[in-house]
Amino acid sequence: MTIEVKVPTLGESVTEATVATWFKKPGDAVATDEMLCELETDKVTVEVPSPGTGTLSEIVAQEGDTVGVDALLATISEGAGEAPAKPAEASAAKVDDAQPSGGGEEVAVMVPALGESVSEATVATWFKAEGDSVAQDEMLCELETDKVSVEVPAPAAGTLGKILAKEGETVAAGGQLATISGGAGASASTPAPTAAPAAAPAATGKDVENAPSANKLMAEKGLDPASVQGSGRDGRIMKEDVLKAVTAASAPAPAAPAPAPRAPVAASDEAREERVKMTRLRQTIARRLKDAQNTAAMLTTYNEVDMKAVMDLRNEYKDLFEKKHGVRLGFMSFFTKACVHALKEVPEVNAEIDGTDVVYKNYVHMGIAAGTPQGLVVPVIRDVDRMSFAAIEKEISAKGRAARDGKLSMADMQGGTFTISNGGVYGSLMSSPILNPPQSGILGMHKIQDRPMVVGGEIVIRPMMYLALSYDHRIVDGKGAVTFLVRVKEALEDPRRLLMDL
Incomplete structure (x- = not known):
């Protein structure tokens, strides 16, 4: 049939x-x-x-x-x-036929589910080499998709056999990455901590898994995990720890290789260039930003806000806030609350275009743009309009840590209705943020700078910040965009308005 x-x-x-x-x-x-x-x-x-x-x-x-x-x-x-309806069994049998181990059953290491609409990934880093002993659930490699990094754990204990997908190769969802020899290899995996794979736990004395981004960077730089001091929980090595170790060892390192590549062609510009393939994440960022420019009728309107009231309120309550809620009181929760307040009055900024329809969202899923070594990511805080200041700060802190460690999932970055981007943390005084499609608005925050302002007929020094709202003019009129930004300004200059919904 x-x-x-x-x-x-x-x-x-x-x-x-x-x-x-x-x-x-x-x-x-x-x-x-x-x-x-x-x-x-x-x-x-x-x-x-x-x-x-x-x-x-x-x-x-x-x-x-x-x-x-x-x-x-x-x-x-x-x-x-x-009969062969179970592909895992079929592939395992094929591997057994092609590569007899003599030690027992072989287990296939497969590409895990990559998320909705993601069909392939690039092998970024192998943390193990062929012949290494591995424990069940130990991280074998890291894959990069156009959205997130995915860790691949060992499905069983044993010895890593043949690596079928090398670093830099593209693999499809459900494809095979490697094989693990079980049987005798599995029983030998217990004493494996004395061998090479367990160098990091042996050095720290604690059974902890380092951050994947740290493992990747140590592999790239050729660093021994034992030489890196971990600052994470239970001595876990974080990426920042590796960067510190690289900086500390940077003096002698560049001296030796520097003359080698430049000696043959000293007068050529090519000898001083470095060509690096763009990561899938960076390619996707570039494509999406260009699509936003090509598709949306994007405009930007600007205003400035006096941050004195927010700074005074924060200084007055930050210690009490941290003591009670266990998280620091930052500026982002004020801006998030102010944007939620403004979105209720100007709902088209929280809407999106779907064909010939306008979809208005009766909720706010706020995207908070964050820069990482891999590129810009926008984790989403869901139903932020229902959250307190403390809940917002906790979510921002948790999402920020996940972004830095490469732990964001696909779900963490989907479904946003509006975005805030804080270029001020890098010293930006003014910029025009690009829309995060299909959203219709994005607020750009900038550096707080003391400037002379006229207040009540007198010139005084005030901490001022420029705000920028980029919006899709197909759905948001100029009046709506200006009104939104003015409401954000009013809420920040008098935070009491947020309590009274004014």
């Missing part, structure tokens, strides 16, 4: 899509609901699951083809294909 794989419903007003990626090829065994391919529309990416179990017999629509709703994509043959 033949099962037809057809294009599913793509959404209201969407009639066609492009075949982006096939995860299977003709002859492959497939199971019910296993992802076969991915389609791209002008709005979303759609994954197509298998409607039945069997063998993929024919692909009708190739990658790059445009297909309409309910069009035939492929066919699946039932019957003979049911």
